[in-house]
Amino acid sequence: MKRRLLSVFLSMCMVLTLLSAAVLAAGDGGAGYTFEVNAPAELTVNQEYTGASVTLKGSDGAESCQAALIKVQITQSPEGSSPRIMATDTQGQAWNLAEVGQWGPPEGFPVAAGYDVTTGLTLTFDKEGEYTAAFQLVDLSNGNAVLAEASCTVNVTAEEPVAKLSSVSVVDGTDGFTPVTVPAVGQKLTANITAIDKDGSTVVIGSYPVNPDASYKWYYEDSPDTVLGTEPVYTVTSDNTGKVLCVDADVSGYAGGPLTWKAEGAVVRLYVITLDANGGTVPSSVLYTDAEGVLDSLPTPTRSGSYDFDGWYTASSGGGRITAPHTFTEDTTLYAHWSYSGGGSGGGGGGNSSSSSYAITVEKATGGAVKVSSTRADKGDTVTITVTSDSGYVLDTLTVTDKNGDKVALTDRNDGTYTFTMPGSKVTVQAAFVKSEAQTTLSFTDVPADAYYYDAVRWAVENGVTTGTSATTFAPDGVCTRAQVVTFLWRANGSPAPTAAVSPFADVSVGSYYYDAVLWAVEQGITSGTSTTAFSPEASCTRAQVATFLWRTESSPAVSGGASFADVADNTYYTNAVIWAANSGVTSGTSATTFSPDAVCTRAQIVTFLYRALA
Incomplete structure:
Protein backbone atom coordinates (compact mmCIF):
# COMPACT_ATOMS: atom_id res chain seq x y z
CA MET A 1 0.00 0.00 0.00
CA LYS A 2 1.05 3.58 -0.58
CA ARG A 3 1.67 5.92 2.31
CA ARG A 4 -1.54 7.36 3.61
CA LEU A 5 -2.89 9.05 6.72
CA LEU A 6 -4.71 6.73 9.01
CA SER A 7 -8.07 5.96 7.52
CA VAL A 8 -8.43 2.99 9.74
CA PHE A 9 -10.82 0.19 10.13
CA LEU A 10 -14.27 -0.72 9.41
CA SER A 11 -16.21 -0.49 6.20
CA MET A 12 -18.93 -2.84 7.34
CA CYS A 13 -22.63 -2.46 6.59
CA MET A 14 -24.37 -4.40 9.35
CA VAL A 15 -25.30 -4.07 13.00
CA LEU A 16 -22.33 -2.98 15.03
CA THR A 17 -22.06 -3.01 18.84
CA LEU A 18 -18.90 -1.29 20.09
CA LEU A 19 -16.90 -2.83 22.91
CA SER A 20 -14.99 -0.33 25.03
CA ALA A 21 -11.66 0.73 23.50
CA ALA A 22 -8.60 -0.50 25.35
CA VAL A 23 -5.56 1.61 26.37
CA LEU A 24 -2.47 -0.58 26.67
CA ALA A 25 1.05 0.20 27.66
CA ALA A 26 4.04 -0.72 25.52
CA GLY A 27 4.79 -4.34 26.05
CA ASP A 28 2.37 -4.83 28.90
CA GLY A 29 0.60 -1.44 28.72
CA GLY A 30 1.24 2.28 28.97
CA ALA A 31 1.94 3.26 25.35
CA GLY A 32 -0.76 5.95 25.55
CA TYR A 33 -2.78 5.26 22.36
CA THR A 34 -6.50 4.53 22.02
CA PHE A 35 -8.92 3.50 19.30
CA GLU A 36 -12.43 4.94 19.14
CA VAL A 37 -14.89 3.26 16.77
CA ASN A 38 -18.16 4.97 15.78
CA ALA A 39 -20.72 2.68 14.16
CA PRO A 40 -24.51 2.12 14.28
CA ALA A 41 -26.09 -0.43 16.58
CA GLU A 42 -27.93 -2.23 13.78
CA LEU A 43 -27.54 -2.77 10.06
CA THR A 44 -29.26 -5.05 7.57
CA VAL A 45 -27.94 -7.38 4.92
CA ASN A 46 -26.36 -5.45 2.00
CA GLN A 47 -27.12 -2.09 3.59
CA GLU A 48 -24.32 0.34 2.71
CA TYR A 49 -23.58 2.48 5.77
CA THR A 50 -21.30 5.46 5.11
CA GLY A 51 -21.41 7.13 8.53
CA ALA A 52 -18.96 4.87 10.40
CA SER A 53 -15.52 6.11 11.49
CA VAL A 54 -12.45 5.15 13.49
CA THR A 55 -10.25 7.53 15.46
CA LEU A 56 -6.66 6.93 16.68
CA LYS A 57 -5.52 9.21 19.47
CA GLY A 58 -2.22 9.62 21.28
CA SER A 59 -2.35 11.00 24.82
CA ASP A 60 -0.06 13.80 26.02
CA GLY A 61 2.32 11.20 27.38
CA ALA A 62 2.20 8.79 24.47
CA GLU A 63 5.49 7.32 23.36
CA SER A 64 6.69 8.27 19.87
CA CYS A 65 6.78 5.55 17.23
CA GLN A 66 8.23 6.00 13.72
CA ALA A 67 6.95 2.74 12.22
CA ALA A 68 3.37 2.20 13.41
CA LEU A 69 0.90 0.07 11.46
CA ILE A 70 -2.73 -0.85 12.02
CA LYS A 71 -3.63 -4.53 11.77
CA VAL A 72 -7.25 -5.49 10.99
CA GLN A 73 -8.63 -9.01 11.36
CA ILE A 74 -12.16 -10.44 11.05
CA THR A 75 -12.22 -12.94 13.93
CA GLN A 76 -15.87 -13.93 13.58
CA SER A 77 -18.23 -13.98 10.56
CA PRO A 78 -21.00 -16.18 9.06
CA GLU A 79 -19.76 -18.97 6.81
CA GLY A 80 -19.31 -17.89 3.22
CA SER A 81 -19.66 -14.18 3.98
CA SER A 82 -17.59 -11.38 2.44
CA PRO A 83 -17.65 -8.37 4.77
CA ARG A 84 -16.55 -4.99 3.44
CA ILE A 85 -14.85 -2.39 5.65
CA MET A 86 -13.92 0.29 3.13
CA ALA A 87 -11.45 3.13 3.76
CA THR A 88 -10.07 5.59 1.18
CA ASP A 89 -6.41 6.70 1.15
CA THR A 90 -5.04 10.14 0.26
CA GLN A 91 -4.69 9.07 -3.38
CA GLY A 92 -8.43 8.38 -3.62
CA GLN A 93 -7.92 4.59 -3.69
CA ALA A 94 -10.53 2.59 -1.74
CA TRP A 95 -9.35 -0.46 0.27
CA ASN A 96 -11.31 -3.25 1.91
CA LEU A 97 -9.60 -3.58 5.29
CA ALA A 98 -11.35 -6.91 5.87
CA GLU A 99 -9.38 -8.30 2.91
CA VAL A 100 -6.00 -6.51 3.03
CA GLY A 101 -5.74 -6.94 6.82
CA GLN A 102 -3.87 -3.69 7.54
CA TRP A 103 -3.96 0.08 7.10
CA GLY A 104 -0.90 2.19 6.39
CA PRO A 105 2.21 1.91 4.22
CA PRO A 106 4.17 -1.36 4.54
CA GLU A 107 7.06 0.48 6.28
CA GLY A 108 4.69 2.04 8.80
CA PHE A 109 3.89 5.66 9.71
CA PRO A 110 4.89 7.95 12.61
CA VAL A 111 2.65 8.51 15.65
CA ALA A 112 3.34 10.57 18.75
CA ALA A 113 1.75 12.43 21.66
CA GLY A 114 -1.23 14.51 20.51
CA TYR A 115 -1.88 12.30 17.45
CA ASP A 116 -5.58 12.56 16.59
CA VAL A 117 -6.78 11.30 13.18
CA THR A 118 -10.32 10.20 12.24
CA THR A 119 -11.00 8.11 9.14
CA GLY A 120 -14.45 7.58 7.60
CA LEU A 121 -15.53 4.00 6.93
CA THR A 122 -18.20 2.44 4.72
CA LEU A 123 -19.63 -0.84 6.01
CA THR A 124 -21.44 -3.55 4.04
CA PHE A 125 -22.28 -7.11 5.14
CA ASP A 126 -23.74 -9.73 2.80
CA LYS A 127 -25.08 -12.37 5.21
CA GLU A 128 -27.06 -12.51 8.44
CA GLY A 129 -25.14 -13.14 11.67
CA GLU A 130 -22.44 -11.66 13.91
CA TYR A 131 -19.21 -10.14 12.66
CA THR A 132 -16.27 -9.32 14.97
CA ALA A 133 -13.39 -7.14 13.81
CA ALA A 134 -10.17 -6.82 15.84
CA PHE A 135 -7.88 -3.77 15.45
CA GLN A 136 -4.31 -3.43 16.70
CA LEU A 137 -1.79 -0.59 16.50
CA VAL A 138 1.64 -2.26 16.35
CA ASP A 139 5.26 -1.02 16.34
CA LEU A 140 7.04 -2.59 13.36
CA SER A 141 10.46 -1.56 14.74
CA ASN A 142 9.84 -3.37 18.03
CA GLY A 143 8.73 -6.84 16.85
CA ASN A 144 5.11 -5.80 16.22
CA ALA A 145 4.66 -4.79 19.84
CA VAL A 146 0.99 -3.88 20.45
CA LEU A 147 0.51 -0.19 21.26
CA ALA A 148 -3.32 -0.25 21.38
CA GLU A 149 -6.16 -2.58 20.44
CA ALA A 150 -9.95 -2.72 20.24
CA SER A 151 -12.66 -4.95 18.79
CA CYS A 152 -16.16 -4.47 17.47
CA THR A 153 -19.00 -6.97 17.10
CA VAL A 154 -21.56 -6.45 14.36
CA ASN A 155 -24.96 -8.12 14.35
CA VAL A 156 -26.52 -8.23 10.88
CA THR A 157 -30.22 -8.87 10.36
CA ALA A 158 -32.22 -9.77 7.24
CA GLU A 159 -32.91 -7.04 4.71
CA GLU A 160 -36.41 -5.65 4.97
CA PRO A 161 -38.25 -6.25 1.68
CA VAL A 162 -39.11 -3.01 -0.07
CA ALA A 163 -41.55 -2.51 -2.90
CA LYS A 164 -39.77 -0.45 -5.53
CA LEU A 165 -40.29 0.96 -9.00
CA SER A 166 -38.31 -0.67 -11.78
CA SER A 167 -39.01 1.24 -15.01
CA VAL A 168 -41.51 3.35 -16.90
CA SER A 169 -42.29 2.82 -20.58
CA VAL A 170 -44.71 4.33 -23.07
CA VAL A 171 -46.81 2.21 -25.44
CA ASP A 172 -49.36 2.96 -28.11
CA GLY A 173 -52.61 3.63 -26.29
CA THR A 174 -54.75 2.19 -29.09
CA ASP A 175 -53.44 -1.36 -29.07
CA GLY A 176 -52.00 -1.17 -25.55
CA PHE A 177 -48.69 -2.92 -26.19
CA THR A 178 -46.66 -1.51 -29.11
CA PRO A 179 -43.62 0.35 -27.66
CA VAL A 180 -43.34 4.02 -28.59
CA THR A 181 -39.93 5.63 -29.08
CA VAL A 182 -40.85 8.66 -31.19
CA PRO A 183 -44.44 9.89 -30.68
CA ALA A 184 -46.49 11.34 -33.51
CA VAL A 185 -49.26 13.90 -33.75
CA GLY A 186 -52.64 12.34 -33.00
CA GLN A 187 -51.12 9.30 -31.33
CA LYS A 188 -52.65 8.08 -28.08
CA LEU A 189 -49.95 7.18 -25.54
CA THR A 190 -50.11 5.14 -22.33
CA ALA A 191 -47.44 5.24 -19.62
CA ASN A 192 -46.81 1.82 -18.04
CA ILE A 193 -44.96 1.59 -14.73
CA THR A 194 -43.16 -1.65 -13.90
CA ALA A 195 -42.62 -2.29 -10.19
CA ILE A 196 -41.27 -5.06 -7.95
CA ASP A 197 -43.50 -5.87 -4.98
CA LYS A 198 -42.20 -6.91 -1.57
CA ASP A 199 -42.72 -10.58 -2.45
CA GLY A 200 -40.46 -10.18 -5.49
CA SER A 201 -43.27 -10.36 -8.05
CA THR A 202 -43.35 -7.99 -11.02
CA VAL A 203 -46.42 -5.80 -11.48
CA VAL A 204 -47.31 -3.43 -14.31
CA ILE A 205 -49.29 -0.32 -13.44
CA GLY A 206 -50.99 1.09 -16.53
CA SER A 207 -54.16 2.90 -17.48
CA TYR A 208 -56.53 0.08 -16.54
CA PRO A 209 -57.45 -0.55 -13.85
CA VAL A 210 -56.67 2.97 -12.64
CA ASN A 211 -54.27 2.98 -9.69
CA PRO A 212 -55.19 5.91 -7.41
CA ASP A 213 -51.70 5.89 -5.90
CA ALA A 214 -50.00 6.50 -9.24
CA SER A 215 -49.17 10.02 -10.43
CA TYR A 216 -48.08 11.25 -13.86
CA LYS A 217 -46.69 14.42 -15.37
CA TRP A 218 -46.44 14.82 -19.16
CA TYR A 219 -44.27 17.72 -20.35
CA TYR A 220 -41.78 18.93 -22.97
CA GLU A 221 -38.10 18.40 -22.22
CA ASP A 222 -37.41 22.12 -22.72
CA SER A 223 -40.46 23.21 -20.66
CA PRO A 224 -40.65 20.93 -17.60
CA ASP A 225 -42.88 23.38 -15.73
CA THR A 226 -45.57 23.31 -18.43
CA VAL A 227 -47.73 20.31 -17.50
CA LEU A 228 -49.47 18.77 -20.52
CA GLY A 229 -51.37 16.07 -18.64
CA THR A 230 -51.58 14.21 -15.34
CA GLU A 231 -53.25 10.96 -16.42
CA PRO A 232 -51.60 7.70 -17.54
CA VAL A 233 -52.98 8.30 -21.05
CA TYR A 234 -52.01 11.30 -23.18
CA THR A 235 -52.92 12.11 -26.80
CA VAL A 236 -50.27 14.00 -28.74
CA THR A 237 -51.58 17.25 -30.20
CA SER A 238 -50.36 19.17 -33.24
CA ASP A 239 -48.56 21.77 -31.13
CA ASN A 240 -46.23 19.00 -29.90
CA THR A 241 -44.54 18.81 -33.32
CA GLY A 242 -40.76 19.16 -33.11
CA LYS A 243 -40.62 18.86 -29.31
CA VAL A 244 -39.28 16.04 -27.15
CA LEU A 245 -42.02 14.58 -24.97
CA CYS A 246 -41.36 13.31 -21.42
CA VAL A 247 -43.41 11.78 -18.63
CA ASP A 248 -42.57 11.46 -14.93
CA ALA A 249 -44.33 8.59 -13.14
CA ASP A 250 -44.46 7.72 -9.47
CA VAL A 251 -46.48 5.42 -7.22
CA SER A 252 -47.10 6.08 -3.54
CA GLY A 253 -45.79 3.26 -1.35
CA TYR A 254 -43.04 2.26 -3.82
CA ALA A 255 -39.42 3.31 -3.48
CA GLY A 256 -37.28 4.55 -6.35
CA GLY A 257 -39.62 7.13 -7.87
CA PRO A 258 -40.30 9.23 -9.71
CA LEU A 259 -39.09 7.57 -12.92
CA THR A 260 -38.78 9.45 -16.21
CA TRP A 261 -39.44 8.33 -19.78
CA LYS A 262 -38.09 10.54 -22.56
CA ALA A 263 -38.82 10.11 -26.26
CA GLU A 264 -35.85 9.26 -28.45
CA GLY A 265 -36.75 12.02 -30.87
CA ALA A 266 -39.01 15.01 -31.36
CA VAL A 267 -42.71 14.49 -32.07
CA VAL A 268 -43.38 13.81 -35.74
CA ARG A 269 -46.45 14.69 -37.76
CA LEU A 270 -48.52 11.73 -38.91
CA TYR A 271 -50.16 11.70 -42.32
CA VAL A 272 -53.89 12.44 -42.21
CA ILE A 273 -56.05 9.97 -44.14
CA THR A 274 -59.50 11.38 -44.88
CA LEU A 275 -62.24 8.90 -45.79
CA ASP A 276 -65.01 9.93 -48.19
CA ALA A 277 -67.78 7.30 -47.94
CA ASN A 278 -69.11 8.47 -51.35
CA GLY A 279 -72.80 8.13 -50.46
CA GLY A 280 -72.28 5.80 -47.51
CA THR A 281 -71.27 6.24 -43.88
CA VAL A 282 -68.07 5.38 -42.03
CA PRO A 283 -67.45 5.33 -38.23
CA SER A 284 -64.51 7.75 -38.41
CA SER A 285 -63.77 9.92 -41.42
CA VAL A 286 -60.23 10.86 -40.32
CA LEU A 287 -57.42 8.39 -39.64
CA TYR A 288 -53.70 8.85 -38.88
CA THR A 289 -50.76 6.79 -40.05
CA ASP A 290 -47.97 5.75 -37.70
CA ALA A 291 -44.61 7.51 -37.62
CA GLU A 292 -43.45 5.52 -40.67
CA GLY A 293 -46.54 6.48 -42.67
CA VAL A 294 -48.17 3.06 -42.28
CA LEU A 295 -51.93 2.69 -41.86
CA ASP A 296 -52.60 -0.78 -40.44
CA SER A 297 -56.34 -1.04 -41.14
CA LEU A 298 -59.22 0.57 -42.99
CA PRO A 299 -62.87 0.48 -41.90
CA THR A 300 -65.69 -0.98 -43.98
CA PRO A 301 -68.34 1.67 -44.72
CA THR A 302 -72.06 0.99 -45.07
CA ARG A 303 -74.65 2.34 -47.48
CA SER A 304 -78.40 2.09 -47.43
CA GLY A 305 -80.08 0.41 -50.37
CA SER A 306 -78.77 -2.40 -52.53
CA TYR A 307 -75.05 -1.57 -52.73
CA ASP A 308 -71.91 -3.66 -52.28
CA PHE A 309 -68.70 -2.04 -51.03
CA ASP A 310 -65.89 -2.53 -53.58
CA GLY A 311 -63.02 -0.96 -51.64
CA TRP A 312 -61.19 2.33 -50.97
CA TYR A 313 -59.72 4.20 -53.93
CA THR A 314 -57.59 7.28 -54.51
CA ALA A 315 -60.28 8.96 -56.64
CA SER A 316 -64.06 9.21 -56.46
CA SER A 317 -64.23 7.53 -59.87
CA GLY A 318 -61.39 5.30 -61.01
CA GLY A 319 -58.09 5.74 -59.20
CA GLY A 320 -55.99 3.08 -57.53
CA ARG A 321 -57.38 0.72 -54.93
CA ILE A 322 -55.81 0.95 -51.46
CA THR A 323 -55.75 -1.96 -49.04
CA ALA A 324 -54.32 -2.07 -45.53
CA PRO A 325 -51.65 -2.16 -44.38
CA HIS A 326 -50.45 0.60 -46.68
CA THR A 327 -47.59 3.12 -46.49
CA PHE A 328 -48.52 6.73 -47.28
CA THR A 329 -46.10 9.55 -48.10
CA GLU A 330 -48.56 12.46 -47.82
CA ASP A 331 -51.99 13.42 -46.54
CA THR A 332 -54.50 11.49 -48.66
CA THR A 333 -58.24 11.32 -49.26
CA LEU A 334 -59.67 7.88 -50.00
CA TYR A 335 -63.05 7.33 -51.64
CA ALA A 336 -65.44 4.42 -51.19
CA HIS A 337 -66.50 2.68 -54.40
CA TRP A 338 -69.83 0.88 -54.63
CA SER A 339 -71.58 -1.60 -56.93
CA TYR A 340 -75.33 -1.54 -57.27
CA SER A 341 -76.86 -4.95 -56.57
CA GLY A 342 -80.57 -4.07 -56.70
CA GLY A 343 -81.55 -5.81 -59.96
CA GLY A 344 -81.59 -5.25 -63.73
CA SER A 345 -82.82 -2.48 -65.96
CA GLY A 346 -86.34 -3.87 -66.60
CA GLY A 347 -89.47 -1.70 -66.45
CA GLY A 348 -91.64 -0.65 -63.54
CA GLY A 349 -93.20 -2.80 -60.91
CA GLY A 350 -90.78 -1.79 -58.16
CA GLY A 351 -87.62 -2.53 -60.11
CA ASN A 352 -88.20 -6.23 -60.85
CA SER A 353 -85.93 -7.41 -63.63
CA SER A 354 -87.21 -8.47 -67.01
CA SER A 355 -87.90 -12.16 -67.40
CA SER A 356 -85.70 -12.17 -70.53
CA SER A 357 -82.57 -10.84 -68.78
CA TYR A 358 -79.67 -13.03 -67.72
CA ALA A 359 -77.47 -12.89 -64.60
CA ILE A 360 -73.91 -11.53 -64.68
CA THR A 361 -71.73 -13.01 -61.93
CA VAL A 362 -68.37 -11.44 -61.03
CA GLU A 363 -65.99 -13.71 -59.16
CA LYS A 364 -63.94 -12.13 -56.38
CA ALA A 365 -60.27 -11.55 -57.21
CA THR A 366 -57.16 -10.84 -55.13
CA GLY A 367 -55.13 -7.80 -56.12
CA GLY A 368 -57.89 -5.68 -57.62
CA ALA A 369 -61.60 -5.10 -58.18
CA VAL A 370 -63.95 -5.83 -61.08
CA LYS A 371 -67.27 -4.01 -61.56
CA VAL A 372 -69.93 -4.47 -64.23
CA SER A 373 -72.39 -1.89 -65.49
CA SER A 374 -75.33 -4.15 -64.54
CA THR A 375 -75.83 -7.41 -62.69
CA ARG A 376 -78.31 -8.59 -65.35
CA ALA A 377 -78.71 -7.91 -69.06
CA ASP A 378 -80.79 -8.93 -72.04
CA LYS A 379 -79.37 -10.80 -74.98
CA GLY A 380 -77.63 -8.34 -77.31
CA ASP A 381 -77.08 -5.69 -74.60
CA THR A 382 -73.62 -4.12 -74.32
CA VAL A 383 -72.11 -4.70 -70.85
CA THR A 384 -69.16 -2.66 -69.58
CA ILE A 385 -66.54 -4.11 -67.21
CA THR A 386 -64.40 -1.71 -65.16
CA VAL A 387 -61.13 -3.15 -63.83
CA THR A 388 -59.16 -1.43 -61.04
CA SER A 389 -55.87 -2.89 -59.82
CA ASP A 390 -54.73 -2.57 -56.21
CA SER A 391 -51.55 -0.65 -55.53
CA GLY A 392 -48.63 -2.86 -56.59
CA TYR A 393 -50.75 -5.16 -58.79
CA VAL A 394 -51.60 -5.33 -62.52
CA LEU A 395 -54.28 -7.19 -64.43
CA ASP A 396 -53.05 -10.52 -65.79
CA THR A 397 -56.15 -12.07 -67.41
CA LEU A 398 -59.82 -11.16 -67.83
CA THR A 399 -62.36 -13.66 -69.19
CA VAL A 400 -66.13 -13.86 -69.65
CA THR A 401 -67.70 -17.30 -70.12
CA ASP A 402 -71.27 -18.34 -70.88
CA LYS A 403 -73.25 -21.10 -69.22
CA ASN A 404 -71.44 -23.74 -71.30
CA GLY A 405 -67.98 -22.44 -70.36
CA ASP A 406 -67.36 -20.93 -73.78
CA LYS A 407 -65.50 -17.62 -73.85
CA VAL A 408 -67.37 -14.45 -74.81
CA ALA A 409 -65.45 -11.95 -76.95
CA LEU A 410 -64.14 -8.88 -75.12
CA THR A 411 -63.26 -5.43 -76.44
CA ASP A 412 -60.45 -3.55 -74.64
CA ARG A 413 -61.20 0.17 -74.59
CA ASN A 414 -57.64 0.95 -73.33
CA ASP A 415 -58.91 3.03 -70.40
CA GLY A 416 -59.36 0.29 -67.80
CA THR A 417 -62.74 -0.73 -69.19
CA TYR A 418 -63.80 -3.64 -71.36
CA THR A 419 -67.12 -4.40 -73.14
CA PHE A 420 -68.89 -7.51 -74.36
CA THR A 421 -72.21 -8.36 -75.96
CA MET A 422 -74.54 -10.30 -73.70
CA PRO A 423 -75.25 -13.80 -75.02
CA GLY A 424 -78.54 -15.60 -74.51
CA SER A 425 -77.42 -17.12 -71.19
CA LYS A 426 -75.92 -16.20 -67.86
CA VAL A 427 -72.22 -15.26 -67.84
CA THR A 428 -69.33 -15.35 -65.38
CA VAL A 429 -66.62 -12.67 -65.26
CA GLN A 430 -63.20 -13.76 -63.92
CA ALA A 431 -60.08 -11.61 -63.43
CA ALA A 432 -56.60 -12.51 -62.23
CA PHE A 433 -54.09 -9.96 -60.93
CA VAL A 434 -50.34 -10.33 -60.42
CA LYS A 435 -47.86 -8.23 -58.51
CA SER A 436 -46.22 -5.57 -60.59
CA GLU A 437 -42.47 -5.41 -61.05
CA ALA A 438 -42.36 -2.23 -58.95
CA GLN A 439 -43.83 -4.14 -56.02
CA THR A 440 -41.38 -7.02 -56.21
CA THR A 441 -38.26 -4.86 -56.52
CA LEU A 442 -36.78 -4.09 -53.11
CA SER A 443 -35.80 -0.54 -52.19
CA PHE A 444 -32.92 -1.65 -49.94
CA THR A 445 -29.57 -0.48 -51.27
CA ASP A 446 -27.72 -3.12 -49.21
CA VAL A 447 -29.63 -6.08 -50.71
CA PRO A 448 -28.22 -6.65 -54.21
CA ALA A 449 -30.42 -8.49 -56.68
CA ASP A 450 -27.89 -11.32 -56.96
CA ALA A 451 -27.57 -11.88 -53.20
CA TYR A 452 -28.49 -15.37 -51.99
CA TYR A 453 -30.96 -13.78 -49.56
Missing part, protein backbone atom coordinates in the same frame (compact mmCIF):
# COMPACT_ATOMS: atom_id res chain seq x y z
CA TYR A 454 -32.68 -11.40 -52.03
CA ASP A 455 -35.82 -13.51 -52.53
CA ALA A 456 -35.97 -14.26 -48.80
CA VAL A 457 -35.85 -10.57 -47.86
CA ARG A 458 -38.51 -9.73 -50.45
CA TRP A 459 -40.73 -12.53 -49.09
CA ALA A 460 -40.23 -11.36 -45.50
CA VAL A 461 -41.12 -7.75 -46.33
CA GLU A 462 -44.13 -8.64 -48.50
CA ASN A 463 -45.53 -10.95 -45.81
CA GLY A 464 -45.02 -8.56 -42.90
CA VAL A 465 -42.41 -10.77 -41.22
CA THR A 466 -39.97 -7.89 -40.88
CA THR A 467 -39.13 -4.53 -42.40
CA GLY A 468 -35.79 -2.90 -43.04
CA THR A 469 -33.75 -0.98 -40.52
CA SER A 470 -34.66 2.13 -42.58
CA ALA A 471 -36.52 2.91 -45.78
CA THR A 472 -33.41 2.09 -47.82
CA THR A 473 -31.47 -0.42 -45.69
CA PHE A 474 -32.10 -3.95 -44.47
CA ALA A 475 -28.78 -4.54 -42.64
CA PRO A 476 -28.36 -8.15 -43.81
CA ASP A 477 -25.25 -8.65 -41.67
CA GLY A 478 -26.90 -7.28 -38.54
CA VAL A 479 -27.31 -9.58 -35.54
CA CYS A 480 -30.77 -10.70 -34.42
CA THR A 481 -31.81 -11.18 -30.80
CA ARG A 482 -33.89 -14.06 -29.44
CA ALA A 483 -36.88 -11.70 -29.16
CA GLN A 484 -36.61 -10.66 -32.83
CA VAL A 485 -36.29 -14.24 -34.10
CA VAL A 486 -39.32 -15.46 -32.14
CA THR A 487 -41.28 -12.44 -33.39
CA PHE A 488 -40.31 -13.24 -37.00
CA LEU A 489 -41.55 -16.82 -36.52
CA TRP A 490 -44.78 -15.61 -34.94
CA ARG A 491 -45.49 -13.18 -37.77
CA ALA A 492 -44.64 -15.78 -40.42
CA ASN A 493 -47.28 -18.02 -38.83
CA GLY A 494 -49.97 -15.32 -39.00
CA SER A 495 -49.39 -13.61 -35.61
CA PRO A 496 -51.79 -15.93 -33.74
CA ALA A 497 -53.13 -14.75 -30.38
CA PRO A 498 -51.65 -16.76 -27.48
CA THR A 499 -53.95 -18.52 -25.05
CA ALA A 500 -52.04 -17.39 -21.97
CA ALA A 501 -52.16 -13.79 -20.83
CA VAL A 502 -49.25 -13.82 -18.36
CA SER A 503 -45.62 -14.37 -19.27
CA PRO A 504 -43.70 -16.96 -17.20
CA PHE A 505 -40.51 -14.94 -17.71
CA ALA A 506 -39.54 -12.01 -15.52
CA ASP A 507 -37.65 -10.37 -18.40
CA VAL A 508 -40.61 -10.40 -20.82
CA SER A 509 -42.73 -7.41 -19.84
CA VAL A 510 -46.28 -6.59 -20.82
CA GLY A 511 -46.13 -4.00 -23.58
CA SER A 512 -42.94 -5.29 -25.20
CA TYR A 513 -43.29 -5.82 -28.95
CA TYR A 514 -42.37 -9.49 -28.56
CA TYR A 515 -44.71 -10.26 -25.62
CA ASP A 516 -47.39 -12.18 -27.57
CA ALA A 517 -44.76 -13.84 -29.77
CA VAL A 518 -42.92 -15.28 -26.75
CA LEU A 519 -46.17 -16.50 -25.14
CA TRP A 520 -47.14 -18.17 -28.42
CA ALA A 521 -43.71 -19.77 -28.84
CA VAL A 522 -43.84 -21.21 -25.32
CA GLU A 523 -47.35 -22.60 -25.89
CA GLN A 524 -46.22 -24.23 -29.15
CA GLY A 525 -43.18 -25.82 -27.49
CA ILE A 526 -40.82 -23.80 -29.69
CA THR A 527 -38.88 -22.46 -26.70
CA SER A 528 -38.90 -22.81 -22.94
CA GLY A 529 -36.61 -19.87 -22.26
CA THR A 530 -33.03 -19.85 -21.03
CA SER A 531 -34.32 -20.77 -17.54
CA THR A 532 -37.68 -21.25 -15.86
CA THR A 533 -37.90 -17.51 -15.16
CA ALA A 534 -35.86 -15.95 -17.97
CA PHE A 535 -36.17 -15.76 -21.75
CA SER A 536 -33.14 -13.49 -22.38
CA PRO A 537 -34.87 -11.47 -25.14
CA GLU A 538 -31.82 -9.28 -25.87
CA ALA A 539 -29.36 -12.18 -26.15
CA SER A 540 -28.01 -12.85 -29.64
CA CYS A 541 -29.52 -15.87 -31.39
CA THR A 542 -27.17 -18.58 -32.65
CA ARG A 543 -27.54 -20.69 -35.79
CA ALA A 544 -28.25 -23.74 -33.61
CA GLN A 545 -31.08 -21.93 -31.79
CA VAL A 546 -32.69 -20.70 -35.02
CA ALA A 547 -32.58 -24.18 -36.56
CA THR A 548 -34.14 -25.60 -33.38
CA PHE A 549 -36.90 -22.97 -33.32
CA LEU A 550 -37.80 -23.78 -36.94
CA TRP A 551 -37.71 -27.54 -36.36
CA ARG A 552 -40.04 -27.20 -33.36
CA THR A 553 -42.32 -24.88 -35.35
CA GLU A 554 -42.75 -27.80 -37.77
CA SER A 555 -43.71 -30.04 -34.77
CA SER A 556 -40.21 -31.57 -34.45
CA PRO A 557 -40.45 -34.06 -37.35
CA ALA A 558 -38.50 -37.29 -37.06
CA VAL A 559 -35.15 -37.46 -38.85
CA SER A 560 -33.02 -40.25 -40.18
CA GLY A 561 -29.27 -40.59 -40.41
CA GLY A 562 -26.66 -38.58 -38.59
CA ALA A 563 -25.41 -35.04 -38.91
CA SER A 564 -23.18 -34.45 -41.93
CA PHE A 565 -21.33 -31.64 -40.16
CA ALA A 566 -18.20 -32.32 -38.12
CA ASP A 567 -19.10 -29.62 -35.56
CA VAL A 568 -22.56 -31.06 -34.76
CA ALA A 569 -22.27 -33.84 -32.19
CA ASP A 570 -24.79 -36.68 -31.98
CA ASN A 571 -26.19 -35.74 -28.55
CA THR A 572 -26.83 -31.99 -28.58
CA TYR A 573 -30.22 -30.36 -28.19
CA TYR A 574 -29.97 -29.11 -31.77
CA THR A 575 -28.68 -32.28 -33.50
CA ASN A 576 -32.03 -33.43 -34.92
CA ALA A 577 -32.96 -29.85 -35.84
CA VAL A 578 -29.78 -29.40 -37.89
CA ILE A 579 -30.28 -32.79 -39.60
CA TRP A 580 -33.86 -31.80 -40.47
CA ALA A 581 -32.77 -28.37 -41.72
CA ALA A 582 -30.09 -29.87 -43.94
CA ASN A 583 -32.40 -32.60 -45.30
CA SER A 584 -35.18 -30.05 -45.94
CA GLY A 585 -32.92 -27.63 -47.80
CA VAL A 586 -33.25 -24.96 -45.11
CA THR A 587 -29.46 -24.77 -44.77
CA SER A 588 -26.39 -26.38 -46.26
CA GLY A 589 -24.08 -25.24 -43.49
CA THR A 590 -21.28 -22.70 -43.51
CA SER A 591 -19.13 -25.16 -45.47
CA ALA A 592 -19.42 -28.71 -46.73
CA THR A 593 -18.34 -30.04 -43.30
CA THR A 594 -19.34 -27.33 -40.83
CA PHE A 595 -22.60 -25.85 -39.58
CA SER A 596 -21.10 -23.35 -37.04
CA PRO A 597 -23.85 -23.92 -34.44
CA ASP A 598 -22.52 -21.30 -32.00
CA ALA A 599 -22.08 -18.57 -34.60
CA VAL A 600 -24.47 -15.65 -34.23
CA CYS A 601 -27.19 -15.70 -36.89
CA THR A 602 -27.41 -12.63 -39.12
CA ARG A 603 -30.64 -11.02 -40.37
CA ALA A 604 -29.96 -12.32 -43.88
CA GLN A 605 -29.44 -15.89 -42.64
CA ILE A 606 -32.54 -15.83 -40.46
CA VAL A 607 -34.95 -14.62 -43.15
CA THR A 608 -33.40 -17.14 -45.55
CA PHE A 609 -34.01 -19.99 -43.08
CA LEU A 610 -37.60 -18.80 -42.60
CA TYR A 611 -38.17 -18.42 -46.34
CA ARG A 612 -36.88 -21.89 -47.14
CA ALA A 613 -38.81 -23.50 -44.29
CA LEU A 614 -42.12 -21.65 -44.41
CA ALA A 615 -42.60 -19.92 -47.78
